[in-house]
Amino acid sequence: MAQLLDGRIYSEEALAEVTEKVKALKKSGVTPGLAVILAGDDPASQTYVRNKGKACEKTGIYSRTIILPADVSQAELEKTIRELNDDPKIDGILVQLPLPRGLDEKRALACILPEKDADGFHVLNAGRLMLGQSGTLPCTPKGVLRMLRLAGVELDGKKAVVVGRSNIVGKPVAMMLLNENATVTICHSHTEDLKEVTKQADVLVVAVGKPGLITGDMVKPGAAVVDVGINRINGVLSGDVDFDSVEPVAGWISPVPGGVGLMTVAMLMDNVVTLATARAGKA
Numbered sequence: 001m002a003q004l005l006d007g008r009i010y011s012e013e014a015l016a017e018v019t020e021k022v023k024a025l026k027k028s029g030v031t032p033g034l035a036v037i038l039a040g041d042d043p044a045s046q047t048y049v050r051n052k053g054k055a056c057e058k059t060g061i062y063s064r065t066i067i068l069p070a071d072v073s074q075a076e077l078e079k080t081i082r083e084l085n086d087d088p089k090i091d092g093i094l095v096q097l098p099l100p101r102g103l104d105e106k107r108a109l110a111c112i113l114p115e116k117d118a119d120g121f122h123v124l125n126a127g128r129l130m131l132g133q134s135g136t137l138p139c140t141p142k143g144v145l146r147m148l149r150l151a152g153v154e155l156d157g158k159k160a161v162v163v164g165r166s167n168i169v170g171k172p173v174a175m176m177l178l179n180e181n182a183t184v185t186i187c188h189s190h191t192e193d194l195k196e197v198t199k200q201a202d203v204l205v206v207a208v209g210k211p212g213l214i215t216g217d218m219v220k221p222g223a224a225v226v227d228v229g230i231n232r233i234n235g236v237l238s239g240d241v242d243f244d245s246v247e248p249v250a251g252w253i254s255p256v257p258g259g260v261g262l263m264t265v266a267m268l269m270d271n272v273v274t275l276a277t278a279r280a281g282k283a
């Protein structure tokens, strides 16, 4: 039976740490602030943004949500970002993705000052990760690595397989595993024999968006399996991993819900505090 990589416990711990750091910052006259820009009315995005606001409230971080209409122009979106870049109350800026059709995500993200890039999606922070330099790390990959570390999963010299190669999860998580000295393989939609590869993995991270993609016969006995996928079927959440068949084979497994999603929000709070600390140090 696998040990649960319990996002509820790990995220509570992370949020408690953040709360302490926020208290210390406030004592020195600094209140960390996060601004979230939500364009359009996608229900999943609205839920994510609400959860981020709640986590700010819980940890004492000042938060502001800016809601823009789905038909907002690129110029207006970028103007909003620039105003936040100049706003002394704001340490971290997050543009909730995906943006409505017609808006250029790349250009919008490039407008965020790298020093206020709460999500770590700015090209400069992505480059720093690639080069092994310190910078803001993307929240979901950071949460995955935090979970593995807290559970005591060994990475150095181990075979890690990442399924999915998106810029926000697959690629950065692979890079972070590489930085921990794992031997990393990345699989994607063109991978020929997925099972052949996943069966080799001591650590398997799955970020695809296909419910039940990974089944027990695709997993090496004792492996650590981290399920990043979030799929909604008739309002019910599930991951990319078929929990029932994988759990008896794996050594560790993260559930959905109650896994990586909670870590993502906690790591966002952690990023905001780190950005606020850095800005306060410079001021």
Ligand code: NAD
Pocket: 140, 163, 164, 165, 166, 167, 168, 169, 170, 187, 188, 189, 190, 191, 194, 207, 208, 209, 210, 228, 229, 230, 231, 260, 261, 262, 264
């Ligand atoms: P994406 O659509 O950008 O990327 C999906 C990746 O999966 C692609 O690289 C594609 O090549 C690969 N893929 C598709 N079909 C495949 C197959 N049959 N075999 C192997 N690889 C395949 O998605 P994303 O933004 O990386 O998100 C992936 C999943 O993670 C989604 O379910 C998303 O909702 C979820 N997600 C969760 C969190 C969280 O906090 N838990 C955060 C971000 C994304």
